[in-house]
Amino acid sequence: VRLRLEIILSPLSLLPPFSLFQFINKSSQRKAVVATLIRNLHLLDKQVDTMTPEQVKQILPVLSELDGPLTSMAAATLTQDINIVNITHDKIQHLYYIYSVISILLIAMCITLGLLMLRQNNNLRRAHVRMKTLANDLQASKEKLQVQNRRLQYDAYHDSLTGMPNRLSFWQRLQEIVNQVRPYQGCAVVMLFDLDSFKDVNDTLGHDAGDKLLQDLASRLSFFRKTSETLYRLGGDEFAMLSYDLTEEMALERANVIREKISQPYQIYDAQINIDACIGIVISDGESRTDYLYKCADLALYEAKKEGSGHVQIFRPGMLQRLQENKSFEDDLLQALAHDEFKVYYQ
Incomplete structure (x- = not known):
């Protein structure tokens, strides 16, 4: 069951x-x-x-x-x-x-x-x-910009025709020299010179010949670039040289070397050109005003040109006094003329 x-x-x-x-x-x-x-x-x-x-x-x-x-x-x-x-x-x-x-x-x-x-x-x-x-493009642009900046900086401080340092570089270097010699009571030396009869070259042979003359002159004076003394083109046919701690005799010697280099004949195209230069010199002797030093050197150059072609003059305080006297006399003449204070006598 x-x-x-x-x-x-x-x-x-x-x-x-x-x-x-x-x-x-x-x-x-x-x-x-x-x-x-x-x-x-x-x-x-x-x-x-x-x-x-x-x-x-x-x-x-x-x-x-x-x-x-x-x-x-x-x-x-x-x-x-x-x-x-x-x-x-x-x-x-x-x-x-x-x-x-x-x-x-x-x-x-x-x-x-x-x-x-x-x-x-x-x-x-x-x-x-x-x-x-x-990044590569930026690097290339950066390098290109650096090259352009260096070129612009060079152009800002150099004369485009001769390649010499220009007026801006002159003033900058003059201030540096003044600051450099001030602590030990040294002296700055400023020389200004321009070319005699340079205008005649431009008028007779043309401005191209004048430019070629300035370039040849800059090439002749290039030996100064190897020393502490530097030449500058301030404009036109006006040049300058800066140095420091020179005696009057040493400054005159430098000026005569420059003048002799300049006075050698130039072969410009098919023409032989003879020019000379007048030079004005100032030695700071404790003076630190750069514009005043330039004014004194320019006054010495004026006195050298008064004496004739190829002369060199060192600034003396009497030059400034005579300039002031002449300026005062000139102002007096203008004032007298304005007030009709002249009388004409016939003999």
Whole structure:
């Protein structure tokens, strides 16, 4: 009897206890069959050891009546298991589809991310190339600007025709020399000179010949560039030389060397030109006003030109006094003329 029941009820053992309980409770018929089965089994367990063959034959029909319902329950259990398997299979298949879509999306995202990274790398590489090109252009522009600045600075302090230092450089260097010699009571030396009859060269041979003459003169005097004494072109045919700590004799010697160099004949195109120069010299002797030193040198040059071509003069205080007297006399004459104070007598 037990073996038969185990065979019939074996499909029910496939369900977990809780699921089996739910399965039985879903149907009142199943609950009744199970209750009848339990009741008969309890009765059978109590009497099995004392039952006679006749009693066994009597209970077998009762148990046989449960074969159909129990078989139906077992079949229903199998059907439910199959449904659960099918539902689970559908869920697994649905999850498989979801996971497949997610996997495809992840693969697509990885590919997209890779493409974006590749594009970004290309953009970075192009940006690096552009930055490198820009840096090279900036460096080239910087070097070009530095060259232009040096050229502009050179042009600002040098004469474009002769290449000699110009008036701006003259004033700057004069101030430097004055500041340099002031602490030890030294002296600055200023020489101004211009060319005699230079205007005649321009008038007779043309300005091109005059420019060529100035260039040749600058070339002759280039030996001064190797010393601490520097020559300057102040404009036109006016030149200057700056030095320091020279005695009057040494200053006169330098001036005569310059004049001798200038006075040598020049071959300008097909013409030979002879010119000379007058030179005015001032020695500072404690004076620190650069404009005053220039004025004194210019006055000495004026006195040298009064004496004739090729003369050299050193500034003396009396020159300034005479200039002031002449200026005062000139002002008096102009004032007298304005006030009609002249009287004309005939003899």
